[in-house]
């Protein structure tokens with residue numbers, strides 16, 4: 001470990017610490033937030049181009065303004081286009097997507113619409129694609145991510161359910177998954193109501209019978225809906241819309257949803273009840289929960305044993321939430337009178353499926369989202385999300401990355417940059433060989449600790465720490481996963497301080513425990529590396545190194561020197577850098593005791609040569625120094 005008596009320690013910049021230079025050109029320009037935010041300040045952009053979708057983006061403002069020629073994305077005629085010298089991103093669309101969405105995609109990249117691909121063909125194609133857009137029919141398995149060999153950056157699910165995407169594999173490969181959660185809600189709810197009403201009145205069966213030349217008025221006597229109890233299982237977007245419509249039909253509506261707030265249901269006259277109470281009191285049960293390990297086959301022999309005899313079931317959620325063999329048994333025994341199903345465990349179901357063929361079952365081929373309006377909406381929603389993600393913006397509909405509401409993000413944006421830069425800086429202070437196992441982040445704020453959502457900050461700190469020491473691709477999506485794999489434990493603390501409550505955060509302190517430091521002065525009393533930063537006028541600043549107060553903006557490169565506190569030091573170092581035409585952008589001196597030890601933090605625009613760094617080290621009063629890239 002460097003100590004105060006050691007002669008200057010020169011730490012050459014590691015190539016892996018340079019965020020921009022270490023990236024292949026096509027990748028560095030993309031996914032700036034998911035991939036790399038470390039070089040310039042950011043601003044926020046909110047776009048409201050589609051009424052049902054508020055896309056949220058953090059853009060690298062400096063880059064957008066200054067480097068139209070170097071950035072692959074520029075604004076031309078109000079459309080996002082790619083400069084001709086850059087390779088356009090390739091977007092593979094593997095299932096039918098609305099034309100408006102395709103047009104948005106074509107304005108941005110090369111669009112390959114290849115429907116009905118086999119797994120093998122998908123795996124072959126994916127290696128040359130930056131984004132993949134699917135609906136429910138494409139299985140995006142681990143094999144697909146493996147075959148992508150790191151090229152695939154975004155999977156866009158043009159719809160809600162993401163059970164056909166291997167999220168764990170996506171996360172491990174650093175591939176962002178976004179969905180389009182809102183545009184098909186009404187369509188799915190309307191289809192649920194259509195199935196409810198047509199099942200109750202045997203519309204499908206009567207229609208088939210008439211087309212077969214029959215006139216069976218007595219056979220198809222139905223049941224009324226008014227006054228009947230409907231149990232809505234899952235009170236999310238679709239479930240609540242179904243409930244609202246069922247109330248309009250004069251039904252009593254109850255719901256079971258372990259996570260939905262009861263007051264939201266009560267507000268529309270719906271009572272939240274337990275699973276058993278819902279299924280045992282309902283005349284109709286409508287399913288609206290996602291397919292997860294917890295909901296898989298939640299309707300099975302045991303639950304059918306508890307339902308009211310003669311219950312009718314509607315499923316526009318996912319086939320997998322029902323044990324289909326158990327449902328056939330319940331239909332055969334008469335426990336379940338009828339079922340109306342839009343979704344199946346296997347799609348399409350086998351031709352001889354007993355369930356599909358059952359006389360008292362009404363089926364549709366997964367048509368819940370299939371209205372013209374919903375398909376156009378979904379296509380726009382997903383195209384905007386995928387284009388935004390490819391441009392490096394934070395997606396508001398990310399499924400496997402921290403997702404922060406717009407209003408929170410606008411406040412947190414500069415702290416997000418600070419967080420990553422503190423991580424990047426701290427890890428460069430660690431002496432080679434000593435593995436980082438534990439990091440502690442302390443958020444100091446005047447606000448109530450519960451008011452601070454730190455998921456994004458934590459992910460950025462993790463990315464900042466991990467990226468320079470990892471040879472694999474690190475972004476917001478896989479930072480946490482990679483940290484865990486490397487055995488790095490990150491703990492967070494919130495400290496209430498007496499500061500302005502206007503600011504979400506007063507300062508962020510980062511401590512790396514049980515590591516040796518290249519720069520002894522960065523070690524706090526307990527031997528940990530400790531640095532702290534604040535945001536000042538929107539710019540991230542380093543404000544503390546070990547026990548020394550400094551104040552330097554965290555931009556460009558940084559030289560930290562510890563020297564004897566005496567006159568002329570700034571001039572000496574400044575001269576050495578000036579001789580090499582290295583521009584000093586800022587300088588700050590912090591000391592503990594006058595005329596004893598001081599820390600000098602020097603920001604430099606250019607990377608100093610090895611020679612000038614050596615010369616700095618030879619200045620007699622300088623006891624240790626380190627060169628850091630941000």
Ligand SMILES: NC(=O)c1ccc[n+]([C@@H]2O[C@H](COP(=O)([O-])OP(=O)(O)OC[C@H]3O[C@@H](n4cnc5c(N)ncnc54)[C@H](O)[C@@H]3O)[C@@H](O)[C@H]2O)c1
Nearest residue numbers: 161188234235236237238257259288289290316317368369
């Ligand atoms: N058939 C179609 O074409 C179609 C169209 C749209 C949505 N969907 C499906 O409908 C379902 C709901 O979609 P959404 O947009 O309303 O999603 P959502 O996320 O808004 O709502 C799902 C709700 O289910 C609840 N939930 C989770 N686990 C539960 C459990 N064990 N029991 C009861 N509730 C539980 C959640 O708390 C949430 O409120 C999803 O499965 C989606 O894939 C199908």
Ligand SMILES: O=C(O)[C@H](O)COP(=O)(O)O
Nearest residue numbers: 135136158159160161369
């Ligand atoms: O989850 C969804 O959004 C629906 O099931 C729609 O699926 P689809 O895009 O395959 O129609």
